[in-house]
Amino acid sequence: MTQARKSLARFCGLAALVGTILPPLLFMLKLMPHNAMQQVMLVAAIVWFVAAPFWLKVE
Amino acid sequence: MNQNAASPADTSQSRTATEFEREPVPQQALKGPAAFWGMYAGEHTAGTEFMIGPLFVAWGADAASLLFGLLIGNLMAVLTWRFLTAEIATAERLTLYYKLERIAGPWLVKIYNFANGLLFCFLAGAMITVSATAVGQFFPAGVIEMPTFTSTLPTGPAWVLACLAVGTAMTFVATRGYGVVAQVGHFAAPWMFLIFLACGLVTLGRLGTTNIWELLTPIEGTPQAISFLGIAFFAWFCNAAMHLGMADLSVLRFAKSPKAGWASSAGMFLGHYIAWICAALLLVYWVRHHGVDPQEGKDPGTMVNDAVGWAGLACVVIAGWTTANPTIYRAGLAFQGMLPGLSRTAATLLAGTLCIAAGIFPAFAMNLLSFVGLYGTVLAPIGAIIVVDHFLAHRVGIEADPAASRGLVFNGSVFVAWLVPVVIAMYAYVAHDVFASYLPLPSAVACGLIYLGLSRLTCPAATGVSS
Numbered sequence: 035m036t037q038a039r040k041s042l043a044r045f046c047g048l049a050a051l052v053g054t055i056l057p058p059l060l061f062m063l064k065l066m067p068h069n070a071m072q073q074v075m076l077v078a079a080i081v082w083f084v085a086a087p088f089w090l091k092v093e
Numbered sequence: 094m095n096q097n098a099a100s101p102a103d104t105s106q107s108r109t110a111t112e113f114e115r116e117p118v119p120q121q122a123l124k125g126p127a128a129f130w131g132m133y134a135g136e137h138t139a140g141t142e143f144m145i146g147p148l149f150v151a152w153g154a155d156a157a158s159l160l161f162g163l164l165i166g167n168l169m170a171v172l173t174w175r176f177l178t179a180e181i182a183t184a185e186r187l188t189l190y191y192k193l194e195r196i197a198g199p200w201l202v203k204i205y206n207f208a209n210g211l212l213f214c215f216l217a218g219a220m221i222t223v224s225a226t227a228v229g230q231f232f233p234a235g236v237i238e239m240p241t242f243t244s245t246l247p248t249g250p251a252w253v254l255a256c257l258a259v260g261t262a263m264t265f266v267a268t269r270g271y272g273v274v275a276q277v278g279h280f281a282a283p284w285m286f287l288i289f290l291a292c293g294l295v296t297l298g299r300l301g302t303t304n305i306w307e308l309l310t311p312i313e314g315t316p317q318a319i320s321f322l323g324i325a326f327f328a329w330f331c332n333a334a335m336h337l338g339m340a341d342l343s344v345l346r347f348a349k350s351p352k353a354g355w356a357s358s359a360g361m362f363l364g365h366y367i368a369w370i371c372a373a374l375l376l377v378y379w380v381r382h383h384g385v386d387p388q389e390g391k392d393p394g395t396m397v398n399d400a401v402g403w404a405g406l407a408c409v410v411i412a413g414w415t416t417a418n419p420t421i422y423r424a425g426l427a428f429q430g431m432l433p434g435l436s437r438t439a440a441t442l443l444a445g446t447l448c449i450a451a452g453i454f455p456a457f458a459m460n461l462l463s464f465v466g467l468y469g470t471v472l473a474p475i476g477a478i479i480v481v482d483h484f485l486a487h488r489v490g491i492e493a494d495p496a497a498s499r500g501l502v503f504n505g506s507v508f509v510a511w512l513v514p515v516v517i518a519m520y521a522y523v524a525h526d527v528f529a530s531y532l533p534l535p536s537a538v539a540c541g542l543i544y545l546g547l548s549r550l551t552c553p554a555a556t557g558v559s560s
Contacts, residue, residue: 054284058291058401062298072402075291079284079404086280 043088046081053078113346117186123349129356132344135282137332137360138289138368140223140413141216141461143393145331146372148462150380151242151390153317154324154373156309162321163369166328167361171354173329173336174345177476179354181483182345189342193475195497196482197507203431204508205475209334210427212468214444217420218451221263222458224413225255226394227406240455242390247453256453263414264445267421268438278415281408286363288401288408293371295400296378305370308377315387319462319528326530327462328365333469333533339476375400390459421445463522466529470518473533474511474540481541481548491548499552506551510544 057074060066113122149159185192194202222240229237229252237255238248247253266274297303311317319327335341336357345353375396379385397405425441432440451457457464486493496504514536521527 051283051287054287054404055291055294058294058298062294062303064298068295071295072404075288075401075404079407082284083280086284087276090280 040088043085046085047089050078050082050085053081113186114188115191118346122347124347125349126353126356129345129348129353130359131279131282133356133358133360134286134363135278135360136416137364138282138285138412139364139416140220140393140409141416141458142289142364142368143372143375143397143409143412144219144223144458144461146369146374147376147390147393147396148242148459149319149324149369150309150311150373150376151387152319152462153311153315153387154309154319155311155317156306158319158321158324159309159370159373160306162324163328163366166325167358167365169325169329170332170336170365171358171361174341174357175351175354177480178336178339178341179345179348179351181339181479182342183348183351183353185342185483186346187342188346189339189475189479192339192342192479192482195494196478197504198496198501200503201507205472206427206430208471209340210424210431210444211447212334212471213420213424213427214447215451215457215464216468217263217417217424217444217448218454219458219461219464220413220417220420221256221260221448221452222455223393224259224263224410224417225252225452226392227397227409227413228255228259228394229392230394230398230406239392239395240459241392242388242459244459245454245456248455253453257449259410259413260445260449260452263417264421264442264449266414267418267425267445268441270422274415274418277411281411281415285408285412286368288397288405289368289371292397292400292405293367293374296371296374299378300381305374308374309370311387312380323528323530326528326534327466328361330469330473330530330533331365331465333537334472334476337476337533337537338469338473339479340472342479417448421448424448463529466532467519467522469533470522470529470536471515473537474514477537477541478507478510478544481545485545486548487554489545489549490554491545492552492554495548495552504552506544506547510540510547513543514539 053074057066057071061068061071113119154162187195190202190206193205197205226239229239232251237251240248240252247256297305297308300308302308330337345351348354372393375393376385376387376391378400379391379396380387385391393409394406397409421444422441424444424447425437428443429435429437429440435443482493485491492498495501517539518532518536522529522532
Protein backbone atom coordinates (compact mmCIF):
# COMPACT_ATOMS: atom_id res chain seq x y z
CA MET A 35 0.00 0.00 0.00
CA THR A 36 1.41 3.37 -0.92
CA GLN A 37 2.04 6.02 1.69
CA ALA A 38 -0.37 8.34 -0.12
CA ARG A 39 -3.20 5.83 0.13
CA LYS A 40 -2.52 5.31 3.81
CA SER A 41 -2.48 9.05 4.42
CA LEU A 42 -5.78 9.38 2.60
CA ALA A 43 -7.23 6.55 4.68
CA ARG A 44 -6.01 8.21 7.86
CA PHE A 45 -7.58 11.51 6.85
CA CYS A 46 -10.89 9.85 5.93
CA GLY A 47 -10.84 7.75 9.11
CA LEU A 48 -10.27 10.76 11.33
CA ALA A 49 -12.95 12.70 9.46
CA ALA A 50 -15.33 9.76 10.00
CA LEU A 51 -14.64 9.72 13.74
CA VAL A 52 -15.25 13.46 13.87
CA GLY A 53 -18.40 12.90 11.80
CA THR A 54 -19.55 10.35 14.38
CA ILE A 55 -19.14 12.45 17.51
CA LEU A 56 -19.49 16.07 16.32
CA PRO A 57 -23.13 15.84 15.12
CA PRO A 58 -24.45 14.51 18.48
CA LEU A 59 -22.47 17.26 20.22
CA LEU A 60 -24.02 19.86 17.91
CA PHE A 61 -27.45 18.29 18.49
CA MET A 62 -26.93 18.53 22.24
CA LEU A 63 -26.08 22.20 21.84
CA LYS A 64 -29.21 22.59 19.69
CA LEU A 65 -27.11 23.55 16.66
CA MET A 66 -28.13 20.60 14.47
CA PRO A 67 -31.49 18.89 13.87
CA HIS A 68 -31.93 15.26 14.88
CA ASN A 69 -32.52 13.90 11.36
CA ALA A 70 -29.45 15.58 9.92
CA MET A 71 -27.39 14.30 12.83
CA GLN A 72 -28.48 10.72 12.14
CA GLN A 73 -27.73 11.05 8.43
CA VAL A 74 -24.23 12.44 8.98
CA MET A 75 -23.51 9.68 11.50
CA LEU A 76 -24.58 7.02 9.00
CA VAL A 77 -22.33 8.45 6.28
CA ALA A 78 -19.48 8.67 8.82
CA ALA A 79 -20.01 5.01 9.75
CA ILE A 80 -19.73 3.94 6.11
CA VAL A 81 -16.62 6.08 5.58
CA TRP A 82 -15.07 4.66 8.75
CA PHE A 83 -15.47 1.03 7.72
CA VAL A 84 -14.05 1.76 4.28
CA ALA A 85 -11.06 3.73 5.59
CA ALA A 86 -10.18 1.90 8.82
CA PRO A 87 -8.79 -1.32 7.27
CA PHE A 88 -6.32 0.76 5.25
CA TRP A 89 -5.37 2.88 8.25
CA LEU A 90 -5.36 0.70 11.34
CA LYS A 91 -2.61 -1.85 11.28
CA VAL A 92 -3.40 -5.08 13.09
CA GLU A 93 -0.34 -5.84 15.20
CA MET B 94 -18.54 -6.73 28.90
CA ASN B 95 -17.01 -9.43 26.88
CA GLN B 96 -15.77 -12.54 28.49
CA ASN B 97 -13.85 -13.84 25.60
CA ALA B 98 -12.84 -11.64 22.76
CA ALA B 99 -9.84 -12.19 20.62
CA SER B 100 -6.38 -11.78 22.05
CA PRO B 101 -3.74 -9.64 20.36
CA ALA B 102 -2.37 -12.87 19.03
CA ASP B 103 -5.74 -13.99 17.74
CA THR B 104 -6.56 -10.73 16.02
CA SER B 105 -3.33 -10.72 14.14
CA GLN B 106 -3.07 -14.20 12.85
CA SER B 107 -4.84 -17.40 13.54
CA ARG B 108 -1.55 -19.32 13.59
CA THR B 109 -0.70 -17.93 17.04
CA ALA B 110 -3.84 -19.56 18.40
CA THR B 111 -2.11 -22.88 17.91
CA GLU B 112 1.40 -21.74 18.82
CA PHE B 113 3.05 -21.95 22.22
CA GLU B 114 0.05 -23.76 23.67
CA ARG B 115 2.26 -26.18 25.56
CA GLU B 116 5.41 -24.14 26.02
CA PRO B 117 6.30 -20.67 27.36
CA VAL B 118 5.98 -17.88 24.83
CA PRO B 119 9.51 -17.15 23.55
CA GLN B 120 11.10 -13.71 23.77
CA GLN B 121 10.78 -13.00 20.04
CA ALA B 122 7.00 -13.52 20.11
CA LEU B 123 6.35 -10.93 22.81
CA LYS B 124 4.20 -7.92 21.94
CA GLY B 125 4.40 -4.27 22.89
CA PRO B 126 1.83 -2.52 25.07
CA ALA B 127 -0.11 -0.96 22.16
CA ALA B 128 -1.62 -4.32 21.21
CA PHE B 129 -3.05 -4.78 24.70
CA TRP B 130 -4.47 -1.26 25.10
CA GLY B 131 -6.31 -1.60 21.78
CA MET B 132 -7.51 -5.11 22.54
CA TYR B 133 -8.91 -4.29 25.98
CA ALA B 134 -10.54 -1.07 24.76
CA GLY B 135 -12.22 -3.00 21.95
CA GLU B 136 -13.30 -6.14 23.73
CA HIS B 137 -15.03 -4.32 26.58
CA THR B 138 -17.18 -2.21 24.29
CA ALA B 139 -19.51 -5.08 23.42
CA GLY B 140 -23.17 -5.47 22.56
CA THR B 141 -24.01 -6.42 26.12
CA GLU B 142 -22.95 -2.95 27.35
CA PHE B 143 -26.23 -1.76 25.81
CA MET B 144 -28.04 -4.06 28.25
CA ILE B 145 -26.01 -3.51 31.41
CA GLY B 146 -26.36 0.28 31.69
CA PRO B 147 -30.17 0.19 31.39
CA LEU B 148 -30.35 -2.78 33.78
CA PHE B 149 -28.70 -0.61 36.46
CA VAL B 150 -31.52 1.91 35.94
CA ALA B 151 -34.08 -0.90 36.15
CA TRP B 152 -32.53 -2.05 39.41
CA GLY B 153 -32.95 1.43 40.86
CA ALA B 154 -29.25 2.31 41.15
CA ASP B 155 -28.79 5.84 42.46
CA ALA B 156 -26.36 8.37 41.00
CA ALA B 157 -23.72 8.12 43.74
CA SER B 158 -23.70 4.33 43.65
CA LEU B 159 -23.46 4.30 39.89
CA LEU B 160 -20.81 6.98 39.43
CA PHE B 161 -18.58 6.06 42.39
CA GLY B 162 -19.40 2.36 42.65
CA LEU B 163 -18.40 1.81 39.03
CA LEU B 164 -15.27 3.89 39.55
CA ILE B 165 -14.10 1.82 42.51
CA GLY B 166 -15.17 -1.54 41.08
CA ASN B 167 -13.44 -0.90 37.78
CA LEU B 168 -10.31 0.27 39.58
CA MET B 169 -10.27 -2.97 41.60
CA ALA B 170 -10.67 -4.97 38.38
CA VAL B 171 -7.71 -3.15 36.80
CA LEU B 172 -5.57 -3.78 39.90
CA THR B 173 -6.51 -7.47 39.82
CA TRP B 174 -5.46 -7.68 36.17
CA ARG B 175 -2.24 -5.82 36.83
CA PHE B 176 -1.03 -7.43 40.05
CA LEU B 177 -2.38 -10.96 39.75
CA THR B 178 -3.09 -11.93 36.15
CA ALA B 179 -0.30 -9.99 34.43
CA GLU B 180 2.29 -10.92 37.08
CA ILE B 181 1.60 -14.64 36.69
CA ALA B 182 1.18 -14.41 32.91
CA THR B 183 4.54 -12.74 32.32
CA ALA B 184 6.35 -14.94 34.83
CA GLU B 185 5.05 -18.27 33.52
CA ARG B 186 4.08 -17.35 29.93
CA LEU B 187 1.66 -20.30 29.70
CA THR B 188 -1.99 -20.52 28.71
CA LEU B 189 -4.54 -20.99 31.46
CA TYR B 190 -5.28 -24.44 30.08
CA TYR B 191 -1.70 -25.66 30.12
CA LYS B 192 -0.97 -24.15 33.53
CA LEU B 193 -4.16 -25.73 34.88
CA GLU B 194 -3.22 -29.07 33.33
CA ARG B 195 0.13 -28.92 35.14
CA ILE B 196 -1.65 -28.35 38.46
CA ALA B 197 -4.90 -30.26 38.08
CA GLY B 198 -4.26 -32.86 35.40
CA PRO B 199 -5.80 -33.22 31.93
CA TRP B 200 -9.10 -34.76 33.08
CA LEU B 201 -9.92 -31.80 35.29
CA VAL B 202 -9.06 -29.44 32.43
CA LYS B 203 -11.74 -31.24 30.41
CA ILE B 204 -14.31 -30.58 33.14
CA TYR B 205 -13.22 -26.93 33.30
CA ASN B 206 -13.48 -26.74 29.50
CA PHE B 207 -17.01 -28.08 29.57
CA ALA B 208 -18.15 -25.61 32.26
CA ASN B 209 -16.43 -22.80 30.38
CA GLY B 210 -17.94 -23.80 27.04
CA LEU B 211 -21.44 -24.05 28.45
CA LEU B 212 -21.20 -20.63 30.11
CA PHE B 213 -19.80 -19.17 26.88
CA CYS B 214 -22.92 -20.42 25.10
CA PHE B 215 -25.26 -18.60 27.48
CA LEU B 216 -23.18 -15.44 27.17
CA ALA B 217 -23.15 -15.60 23.37
CA GLY B 218 -26.90 -16.25 23.58
CA ALA B 219 -27.33 -12.93 25.39
CA MET B 220 -25.36 -11.24 22.61
CA ILE B 221 -27.64 -12.83 20.00
CA THR B 222 -30.64 -11.48 21.93
CA VAL B 223 -29.17 -7.95 21.92
CA SER B 224 -28.35 -8.11 18.19
CA ALA B 225 -31.84 -9.45 17.38
CA THR B 226 -33.39 -6.35 18.96
CA ALA B 227 -31.51 -4.31 16.33
CA VAL B 228 -32.71 -6.54 13.48
CA GLY B 229 -36.29 -5.93 14.60
CA GLN B 230 -35.93 -2.22 13.85
CA PHE B 231 -35.73 -2.92 10.11
CA PHE B 232 -39.32 -4.21 10.12
CA PRO B 233 -42.54 -2.24 10.63
CA ALA B 234 -43.44 -1.66 14.27
CA GLY B 235 -45.14 -4.64 15.85
CA VAL B 236 -43.91 -7.25 13.36
CA ILE B 237 -41.32 -8.46 15.87
CA GLU B 238 -42.44 -8.02 19.45
CA MET B 239 -39.42 -6.90 21.45
CA PRO B 240 -38.67 -8.48 24.82
CA THR B 241 -38.64 -6.35 27.97
CA PHE B 242 -36.53 -6.74 31.12
CA THR B 243 -39.20 -8.99 32.59
CA SER B 244 -39.38 -11.28 29.52
CA THR B 245 -38.12 -14.78 30.04
CA LEU B 246 -39.78 -16.64 27.15
CA PRO B 247 -39.67 -15.87 23.40
CA THR B 248 -42.09 -13.06 22.52
CA GLY B 249 -43.42 -14.81 19.40
CA PRO B 250 -42.55 -16.65 16.19
CA ALA B 251 -41.09 -13.52 14.57
CA TRP B 252 -38.70 -13.06 17.51
CA VAL B 253 -37.61 -16.70 17.24
CA LEU B 254 -36.97 -16.23 13.51
CA ALA B 255 -34.93 -13.06 14.17
CA CYS B 256 -32.75 -14.89 16.72
CA LEU B 257 -32.41 -17.87 14.39
CA ALA B 258 -31.29 -15.62 11.53
CA VAL B 259 -28.76 -13.70 13.65
CA GLY B 260 -27.49 -16.79 15.46
CA THR B 261 -27.19 -18.86 12.28
CA ALA B 262 -25.18 -16.12 10.57
CA MET B 263 -22.89 -15.83 13.60
CA THR B 264 -22.45 -19.60 13.83
CA PHE B 265 -21.75 -19.96 10.12
CA VAL B 266 -19.01 -17.33 10.32
CA ALA B 267 -17.64 -18.95 13.47
CA THR B 268 -17.27 -22.28 11.65
CA ARG B 269 -14.96 -20.51 9.21
CA GLY B 270 -12.72 -19.34 12.07
CA TYR B 271 -12.97 -15.83 13.38
CA GLY B 272 -10.00 -14.01 11.90
CA VAL B 273 -12.11 -11.70 9.73
CA VAL B 274 -14.62 -10.97 12.47
CA ALA B 275 -11.83 -10.26 14.93
CA GLN B 276 -10.39 -7.78 12.46
CA VAL B 277 -13.78 -6.10 11.98
CA GLY B 278 -14.00 -5.86 15.77
CA HIS B 279 -10.55 -4.29 15.89
CA PHE B 280 -11.47 -1.70 13.25
CA ALA B 281 -14.87 -1.05 14.78
CA ALA B 282 -13.68 -0.46 18.35
CA PRO B 283 -12.98 3.31 18.29
CA TRP B 284 -16.12 3.97 16.26
CA MET B 285 -18.29 1.83 18.55
CA PHE B 286 -17.09 3.72 21.62
CA LEU B 287 -18.02 7.01 19.95
CA ILE B 288 -21.50 5.62 19.16
CA PHE B 289 -21.98 4.90 22.89
CA LEU B 290 -20.80 8.44 23.64
CA ALA B 291 -23.13 9.80 20.95
CA CYS B 292 -26.08 8.02 22.58
CA GLY B 293 -25.24 9.78 25.84
CA LEU B 294 -24.88 13.20 24.19
CA VAL B 295 -28.14 12.86 22.27
CA THR B 296 -29.95 11.88 25.45
CA LEU B 297 -28.55 14.88 27.31
CA GLY B 298 -29.63 17.12 24.43
CA ARG B 299 -33.15 15.69 24.42
CA LEU B 300 -33.54 15.97 28.17
CA GLY B 301 -32.16 19.52 28.02
CA THR B 302 -29.64 19.13 30.81
CA THR B 303 -26.07 18.09 31.41
CA ASN B 304 -26.72 17.35 35.07
CA ILE B 305 -25.89 13.65 34.92
CA TRP B 306 -26.18 13.34 38.70
CA GLU B 307 -29.80 14.45 38.59
CA LEU B 308 -30.59 12.29 35.56
CA LEU B 309 -29.18 9.17 37.19
CA THR B 310 -31.20 9.73 40.35
CA PRO B 311 -34.08 7.23 40.17
CA ILE B 312 -37.58 8.65 39.97
CA GLU B 313 -39.47 8.57 43.24
CA GLY B 314 -40.93 5.20 44.09
CA THR B 315 -38.33 3.15 42.18
CA PRO B 316 -37.30 0.26 44.42
CA GLN B 317 -33.52 0.10 44.89
CA ALA B 318 -32.48 -3.48 44.15
CA ILE B 319 -28.74 -2.78 43.90
CA SER B 320 -26.55 -0.86 46.35
CA PHE B 321 -23.24 0.97 46.07
CA LEU B 322 -21.43 -2.19 47.12
CA GLY B 323 -23.43 -4.28 44.64
CA ILE B 324 -22.42 -2.03 41.75
CA ALA B 325 -18.78 -1.93 42.85
CA PHE B 326 -18.67 -5.72 43.13
CA PHE B 327 -20.46 -6.12 39.81
CA ALA B 328 -17.90 -3.89 38.06
CA TRP B 329 -15.04 -5.72 39.78
CA PHE B 330 -16.25 -9.24 39.08
CA CYS B 331 -18.23 -9.08 35.84
CA ASN B 332 -15.00 -10.21 34.19
CA ALA B 333 -13.88 -12.34 37.12
CA ALA B 334 -13.25 -15.32 34.86
CA MET B 335 -10.79 -13.20 32.90
CA HIS B 336 -8.73 -11.62 35.70
CA LEU B 337 -9.18 -13.51 38.97
CA GLY B 338 -10.06 -16.66 37.03
CA MET B 339 -6.85 -16.24 35.01
CA ALA B 340 -8.37 -16.80 31.54
CA ASP B 341 -6.36 -13.77 30.42
CA LEU B 342 -3.12 -15.64 31.08
CA SER B 343 -3.61 -16.78 27.48
CA VAL B 344 -3.52 -13.13 26.34
CA LEU B 345 -1.08 -11.48 28.73
CA ARG B 346 1.56 -14.21 28.38
CA PHE B 347 2.52 -12.35 25.19
CA ALA B 348 3.22 -9.12 27.13
CA LYS B 349 6.79 -7.93 27.51
CA SER B 350 6.13 -6.72 31.03
CA PRO B 351 3.40 -7.10 33.67
CA LYS B 352 2.76 -3.40 33.18
CA ALA B 353 0.61 -4.52 30.21
CA GLY B 354 -2.00 -5.32 32.86
CA TRP B 355 -2.68 -1.58 33.10
CA ALA B 356 -4.10 -1.81 29.57
CA SER B 357 -7.25 -3.30 31.07
CA SER B 358 -8.04 0.22 32.32
CA ALA B 359 -8.89 1.15 28.71
CA GLY B 360 -11.64 -1.46 28.68
CA MET B 361 -12.83 -0.74 32.19
CA PHE B 362 -13.06 3.02 32.05
CA LEU B 363 -14.16 3.42 28.42
CA GLY B 364 -16.43 0.38 28.12
CA HIS B 365 -17.47 -0.38 31.68
CA TYR B 366 -17.76 3.21 32.86
CA ILE B 367 -18.50 5.70 30.10
CA ALA B 368 -20.33 3.25 27.81
CA TRP B 369 -22.45 1.83 30.66
CA ILE B 370 -23.43 5.31 31.84
CA CYS B 371 -24.28 6.40 28.28
CA ALA B 372 -26.38 3.26 27.81
CA ALA B 373 -28.08 3.91 31.17
CA LEU B 374 -28.97 7.43 30.01
CA LEU B 375 -30.83 5.94 27.04
CA LEU B 376 -33.32 4.26 29.37
CA VAL B 377 -33.48 7.33 31.60
CA TYR B 378 -34.77 9.25 28.55
CA TRP B 379 -37.42 6.62 27.80
CA VAL B 380 -38.52 6.58 31.43
CA ARG B 381 -38.76 10.37 31.71
CA HIS B 382 -39.97 11.20 28.22
CA HIS B 383 -42.10 8.22 27.22
CA GLY B 384 -43.19 7.07 30.67
CA VAL B 385 -41.65 3.63 30.28
CA ASP B 386 -41.64 1.61 33.49
CA PRO B 387 -37.90 1.31 34.36
CA GLN B 388 -38.42 -2.22 35.57
CA GLU B 389 -39.97 -3.22 32.24
CA GLY B 390 -37.23 -1.35 30.38
CA LYS B 391 -36.85 -0.98 26.64
CA ASP B 392 -34.90 -3.13 24.22
CA PRO B 393 -31.50 -1.77 23.11
CA GLY B 394 -32.36 -1.81 19.39
CA THR B 395 -35.34 0.52 19.81
CA MET B 396 -33.50 2.92 22.13
CA VAL B 397 -30.35 3.16 20.02
CA ASN B 398 -32.30 3.50 16.75
CA ASP B 399 -34.37 6.27 18.28
CA ALA B 400 -31.26 8.10 19.51
CA VAL B 401 -28.71 7.84 16.71
CA GLY B 402 -30.46 5.98 13.89
CA TRP B 403 -28.99 3.38 11.57
CA ALA B 404 -25.41 4.01 12.64
CA GLY B 405 -26.49 2.98 16.13
CA LEU B 406 -28.25 -0.14 14.84
CA ALA B 407 -25.10 -1.07 12.96
CA CYS B 408 -23.20 -0.62 16.22
CA VAL B 409 -25.60 -2.91 18.12
CA VAL B 410 -25.27 -5.62 15.46
CA ILE B 411 -21.49 -5.28 15.06
CA ALA B 412 -20.86 -5.07 18.82
CA GLY B 413 -22.92 -8.22 19.34
CA TRP B 414 -21.50 -10.03 16.34
CA THR B 415 -17.82 -9.32 16.91
CA THR B 416 -18.02 -10.46 20.51
CA ALA B 417 -20.44 -13.38 20.11
CA ASN B 418 -18.43 -14.83 17.27
CA PRO B 419 -15.20 -15.61 19.13
CA THR B 420 -17.33 -16.76 22.05
CA ILE B 421 -19.14 -19.31 19.85
CA TYR B 422 -15.85 -20.31 18.26
CA ARG B 423 -14.15 -20.90 21.60
CA ALA B 424 -17.17 -22.65 23.07
CA GLY B 425 -16.80 -25.00 20.10
CA LEU B 426 -13.14 -25.49 20.92
CA ALA B 427 -14.06 -26.23 24.54
CA PHE B 428 -16.57 -28.87 23.44
CA GLN B 429 -14.01 -30.30 21.06
CA GLY B 430 -11.65 -30.60 24.02
CA MET B 431 -14.31 -32.65 25.80
CA LEU B 432 -15.14 -34.76 22.74
CA PRO B 433 -11.92 -35.08 20.73
CA GLY B 434 -13.68 -37.20 18.06
CA LEU B 435 -15.79 -34.19 17.08
CA SER B 436 -14.54 -32.07 14.16
CA ARG B 437 -14.04 -28.36 14.85
CA THR B 438 -16.91 -27.50 12.51
CA ALA B 439 -19.26 -29.96 14.22
CA ALA B 440 -18.22 -28.68 17.65
CA THR B 441 -18.79 -25.07 16.57
CA LEU B 442 -22.20 -25.99 15.15
CA LEU B 443 -23.09 -27.67 18.45
CA ALA B 444 -21.99 -24.57 20.37
CA GLY B 445 -23.85 -22.30 17.94
CA THR B 446 -27.04 -24.32 18.33
CA LEU B 447 -26.85 -23.98 22.11
CA CYS B 448 -26.16 -20.25 21.76
CA ILE B 449 -29.15 -19.75 19.47
CA ALA B 450 -31.37 -21.70 21.86
CA ALA B 451 -30.15 -19.48 24.71
CA GLY B 452 -30.57 -16.34 22.59
CA ILE B 453 -34.20 -17.12 21.78
CA PHE B 454 -34.97 -16.97 25.50
CA PRO B 455 -34.53 -13.36 26.64
CA ALA B 456 -34.13 -14.57 30.23
CA PHE B 457 -30.34 -14.79 29.83
CA ALA B 458 -29.85 -11.27 28.46
CA MET B 459 -32.36 -9.73 30.84
CA ASN B 460 -30.69 -11.36 33.85
CA LEU B 461 -27.20 -10.43 32.73
CA LEU B 462 -26.36 -8.72 36.05
CA SER B 463 -26.86 -12.03 37.84
CA PHE B 464 -25.55 -14.27 35.08
CA VAL B 465 -22.08 -12.72 34.88
CA GLY B 466 -21.77 -13.01 38.67
CA LEU B 467 -22.53 -16.72 38.48
CA TYR B 468 -20.13 -17.06 35.55
CA GLY B 469 -17.38 -15.59 37.73
CA THR B 470 -18.39 -17.70 40.71
CA VAL B 471 -17.92 -20.91 38.74
CA LEU B 472 -14.68 -19.99 36.97
CA ALA B 473 -12.81 -17.56 39.27
CA PRO B 474 -11.92 -20.20 41.91
CA ILE B 475 -9.72 -21.95 39.35
CA GLY B 476 -7.66 -18.77 39.23
CA ALA B 477 -7.22 -18.87 43.00
CA ILE B 478 -5.61 -22.29 42.66
CA ILE B 479 -3.15 -20.86 40.13
CA VAL B 480 -2.46 -17.93 42.48
CA VAL B 481 -1.68 -20.36 45.32
CA ASP B 482 0.50 -22.47 43.04
CA HIS B 483 2.42 -19.47 41.69
CA PHE B 484 2.86 -17.26 44.75
CA LEU B 485 2.52 -19.55 47.76
CA ALA B 486 3.46 -23.11 46.88
CA HIS B 487 7.15 -22.76 47.71
CA ARG B 488 6.50 -20.63 50.80
CA VAL B 489 4.02 -22.98 52.46
CA GLY B 490 5.71 -26.21 51.50
CA ILE B 491 3.43 -27.62 48.82
CA GLU B 492 4.49 -28.82 45.45
CA ALA B 493 4.15 -26.46 42.47
CA ASP B 494 2.59 -27.94 39.31
CA PRO B 495 1.84 -31.21 41.17
CA ALA B 496 0.01 -32.97 38.33
CA ALA B 497 2.94 -32.39 35.97
CA SER B 498 5.60 -33.51 38.43
CA ARG B 499 3.66 -36.53 39.70
CA GLY B 500 2.03 -37.55 36.44
CA LEU B 501 -1.50 -37.13 37.82
CA VAL B 502 -4.40 -37.10 35.36
CA PHE B 503 -6.89 -35.89 37.98
CA ASN B 504 -5.83 -33.89 41.03
CA GLY B 505 -8.57 -34.57 43.58
CA SER B 506 -7.44 -31.67 45.79
CA VAL B 507 -8.17 -29.19 43.01
CA PHE B 508 -11.55 -30.75 42.28
CA VAL B 509 -12.68 -30.68 45.92
CA ALA B 510 -11.32 -27.16 46.43
CA TRP B 511 -13.20 -25.98 43.33
CA LEU B 512 -16.45 -27.85 43.91
CA VAL B 513 -17.11 -27.14 47.60
CA PRO B 514 -17.13 -23.30 47.48
CA VAL B 515 -19.02 -23.25 44.17
CA VAL B 516 -21.75 -25.53 45.52
CA ILE B 517 -22.07 -23.43 48.69
CA ALA B 518 -22.14 -20.23 46.61
CA MET B 519 -24.86 -21.63 44.34
CA TYR B 520 -26.86 -22.59 47.41
CA ALA B 521 -26.49 -19.04 48.78
CA TYR B 522 -27.65 -17.64 45.42
CA VAL B 523 -30.64 -19.95 45.01
CA ALA B 524 -31.82 -20.35 48.59
CA HIS B 525 -30.88 -16.99 50.09
CA ASP B 526 -31.04 -14.75 47.02
CA VAL B 527 -27.51 -13.42 47.54
CA PHE B 528 -26.49 -11.04 44.73
CA ALA B 529 -24.36 -13.14 42.38
CA SER B 530 -21.52 -10.61 42.09
CA TYR B 531 -20.82 -10.97 45.84
CA LEU B 532 -19.98 -14.65 45.34
CA PRO B 533 -16.83 -14.85 43.14
CA LEU B 534 -14.48 -13.33 45.76
CA PRO B 535 -15.38 -15.56 48.74
CA SER B 536 -15.58 -18.58 46.45
CA ALA B 537 -12.10 -17.90 45.08
CA VAL B 538 -10.58 -17.22 48.51
CA ALA B 539 -12.20 -20.36 49.96
CA CYS B 540 -11.03 -22.40 46.99
CA GLY B 541 -7.47 -21.20 47.41
CA LEU B 542 -7.46 -21.96 51.13
CA ILE B 543 -9.02 -25.43 50.70
CA TYR B 544 -6.53 -26.24 47.96
CA LEU B 545 -3.67 -25.08 50.12
CA GLY B 546 -4.87 -27.19 53.06
CA LEU B 547 -5.51 -30.31 51.00
CA SER B 548 -2.22 -29.97 49.14
CA ARG B 549 -0.33 -29.83 52.44
CA LEU B 550 -1.77 -33.30 53.07
CA THR B 551 -1.59 -34.78 49.59
CA CYS B 552 1.21 -32.96 47.75
CA PRO B 553 3.78 -31.67 50.25
CA ALA B 554 6.98 -30.42 48.68
CA ALA B 555 10.13 -32.55 48.74
CA THR B 556 8.42 -35.71 49.98
CA GLY B 557 7.90 -39.11 48.46
CA VAL B 558 5.69 -39.31 45.44
CA SER B 559 2.30 -40.89 45.88
CA SER B 560 -0.34 -40.77 43.21
